[in-house]
Amino acid sequence: MTSLSDEMFQAMMDWNPLFASLVGVPGWDDRLDDLSVDGHQALRTRLTGILGRLDGSDEDQVSRDVIRHQAESIITCIDARLVEHSVSRGANAPVASMLRATSHIDFSQRRHLVPRLLEQAERRLLDTDRRPLRRHAENGAAYVGRFLASPRQEWEGDEDLRPAFARYREVLLGLPGRDDEQAGLCWLPDGEENYRKLVRDYTTASYSPAELHQLGLDLIARLHEEYAEIGSRVWGTGDVREIFQRLRTDLLWDNEDEMLVNAVEAVGRAEAEAPNWFGRLPKARCEVRFVPEVDRHNAAFAYYEDAALDGSRPGTYFVNPLNATGRSRTVSEVTAFHEAIPGHHFQLSIAAETELSNVRKFAFIDSYLEGWGLYTERLADEMGLYSSDEARLGMLGLDAMRAGRLVVDTGLHALGWPRQRAVDYLRENTAMDDAEISSEVDRYVEAPGQALAYMVGRLEIQRVREEARAAMGERFDIKVFHDLVLENGVVPLPTLGKLVSDWSGRA
Template identity: 70%
Template structure:
C-alpha cells in the first residue's frame, strides 16, 4: 500500500517532472510540465484530496507537517496564477525554466512535448486579466531570440523545435505589458490576497507584510553600525556612504582567473574546517565549475546545483565569470560559503543521503533552505573562514541585501512601490552594483515573496540556537545542533522549533 508521503511526492513530481529528472529520480523522463489551466487544476485537486487526509494519516508529525506545507505551497502558486504574468524568472516562468533545465537533464524522451509547453504558456499569457511588466516582455523575447540565434543544441536532438519557440516569442512581443509604476502584485486582480498567501508559504510564519517591512528597516539600520566599525579598521572611516562608494569602486576583480581561484580556495578552506563544526558530513563532495557559457548572461554571480541521486550529475558550485572586473571581490567568499560549504551543499546533500521519505529529502521549503544558507554566512565568520576584513565586509553586504529584500519585496507587492523606488532603496542601502540592484529588483517582481525567506529563516535558526544554548549551558553541543537541523531535511520553521525544543529538553 502506498503511503501518503509517497503519494504526495508522486503528485509533486507529476507537477514538475523535469525537476524529478534533475534530482536523478526515474519515472518522469518522458514527461514535461503541463501548465494549462486544466492540467494545473488536476494537480490542485489531487493535492486538496491529500490535505483532506493528512491529519488522519499514520505518518509521523514531522512528515505530516512537510506534506501539508508542500501541498499548500503548490496550491498557493497555482491559485496565484504567476504563469500568466511572469516571463523571465525561471522559478515562475515556464519557458525560462525550460531553457535553464534543458542542457542539464535528459530531454531525449520529452523533447516532442516542448511545443505543447510553449503553446500552453502562450495561451495563458494571452487569455488572462493579468499582464507582465513591459520591460520583462522585452527581456523574455531577447532570451528566446538569443536561443534561436544559437547553433542547434544537443538537447534538441533532431526535433524541429525552433518554429515553436519563434511562435512563442511572437506572442510575448504582442503583449501590452504593464508599466514600471505598477510592478507589484497589489496592482493585479486578487493581488493582495495572493501575496499574503505567498508570504505565508515562503516564510512559514504568520508575519504580515507590514511586520516584515519594518523588520527589514530595523536590520538595515543596525547593519550600518557594523559597516562603520569595519570600515574604520579597513579604511580609517566610519562614514557609511564613503564605505559604500569605495566598496563599489575600489575592490573589484582584476581578471576572471583571480575570481575563480578565490572561489576554489574558499570552498577548499571550508571543507577542511567543517569537521570541527559538524559531526555529519556529506558523502558526496562539491565540485567547483564555471557557469556554462550559454547561461552566463542570465545567471547570478554564483549558484549551487545539488548532485543527482543516481550519480548522473555531480554536486556543483557554479561561478559566473561574466563581468568579473565590474564585480566586488568582497562578495566571493560569502557566496561560496552560502551556496557550497557549509551552506546548500551540506544541507541538500545530507538530506538526500538520509533514509527519510522522498517528500522530506527533497522538500522545497524556502525559509528553511535559504535561512540555512544565510545562517552559514555568519557561521563562516565564527569558523574563521573569511580571509580578510574586506571579505567580512562582503558578509555584511549580503546581510544588507537580504535585509533590503524584506523592505523591497513587501514595498513592491504590498505597498505599491514602483520599480524605480525599489531600485533607489537598494542603491542607497546596499553595496550592490547598479547591474546587481536592477537584476535583484526584477527578480522580486517576478517571484513575489521568495526573497523574504532568507532573513526570516536565518533569524529563526539563530534564535533557536540561542534558546537551546541558554537552556543547556555547558552541555550545549554546536555540532549536535547543526546535525539536528540538517538530518531531518527541510521542514517548516515551526516544526524546526519543535525539533530543537524537544532536543534541548531531552
C-alpha cells in the same frame, strides 16, 4: 499500498518534473510541466484530496507538517496564477527555467514536449486578466532570441523546435505589458490576498507584510553600524555611503579565472574546517564550475545544483563570470559558503543521504532552505573562514541585500511601490551595483514573497540555537545542533523549532 508521503512526492514532481531529473529521481525523465489551466486544476484537486486525508494518516507529525506545507504551497502558486505574468527569469518563468535546465539534464525523452509547453505558456499569457511588466516581456523575448541566434544545441536532437520558440518570442513582444509604476502583485486582480498567502508560504511564519517591512528597516539600520566598524579598519572611514561606493568601484576582479580560483580556495577552506562544526558530513563531492556560456546572461551570479542521488553527478557550485571585471571580489567568499560548504551542499546532500522519505528530502520550503544558506554566511565567520576584513564586508553586503529584500519585496507587492522606488532604496542601503540592483528588483517582481524567506529563516535558526544553548548550558554541542537541523530534512520553521526544543529539553 502507497503512503501519503509518496503521493505528495509524486504530486511535487508532477508539478516540477525537471527538478526530479536534476536530482536523479527516476520516473520523470520523459515529462515537462503541464502549464494548462486544466492541468493545474487537476493537480489542485489531487492536493486537496491529500490534505483531506492527512490528519487521519499514519504519517509521523514532522512528515504531516511537511506534506501540509507542500500541498498548500503548490495550491497557493496555482491560485496566484504566477505563470501568467512571470516570463523573464526564476522558477515562476517556465520557459526560461526550461531553457536553463537543458544545460544540466537529459532532454532526449522530453524534447518532443517542448512545443506543447511553449503553446501552453502562450495560451496562459494571452487568455488572462493580468500581464507581466513590459520590461520583463522584453527581457524574456531577448533570452529566447539569444537561444535562436545560437548554434543548434545538442539537446535539440533532430527535432525542429525553433519555430515554436520563435512563435513564443513573438507573443512576448506583442503583449501589452504593465508599466513600472504598477510593478507589484497588489496591482493585479486578487493581488493583496495572493501576496498574503505567498508570504505565509515562503516564510512558514506568521509575519504580516507590514511587520516584515519594519523588520527590514530595523536590520538595515543595525547593519550600517557594522559597516562603519569594519570600514574604519579597512579604509579608515565609518561613512557608510563612502564604504558602499568603494565596494562598488574598488577590489574588482582582474579576470574570470581569478574568480574561479578564489571560489575553489574558499570551498576548500570550508571543507577542511567543517569536521569541527558538523558531526555528519555529506558523502557527495562538491565541484566548483563556471555557469555554462549559453546561460550566463539569464543566470544568477552564483547558484548550487544538487548532486544526483545515484552518485553520477556531484553537487555543483556554479559561478557566473559574466562582466567579471566590473564586479566586486568581496562577495566571492560569502557566496561560496552560502551556496556550497557549509551551505546548500551540506544541507541538500546530507538530507538526500538519509533514510527519510523523498518528500522530506526534497521539499520546497525556502525559509528552511535559504534560511540555512544565509545562516551559514555568519557561521562561516565563527568558523574563521573569511580571509580578510574585505571579505567580511562582503558578508555584510549580502546581509544588507537580504534585509533590503524584506523592505523592497513588501514595498512592491503590499505597499504598491513603483519599480524605481525599489531600485532607489537598494542603491541607498546596499553596496550592489546598478546592474545587480536591476536584476534583483526584477526577480522580486516575478517571484512575490520568495525573497522574504532568507532573512526570516536565518533569524529563526539563530533564535532556536540560542534558546537551546541557554537551556543546555555546557551540554550544548554545536555539532549535534547542526546535525539535528540537517538530518531531519526540509521542514517548516515551526517544525524545526519544535525539533530543537524537544532535543534541548531531553539532552
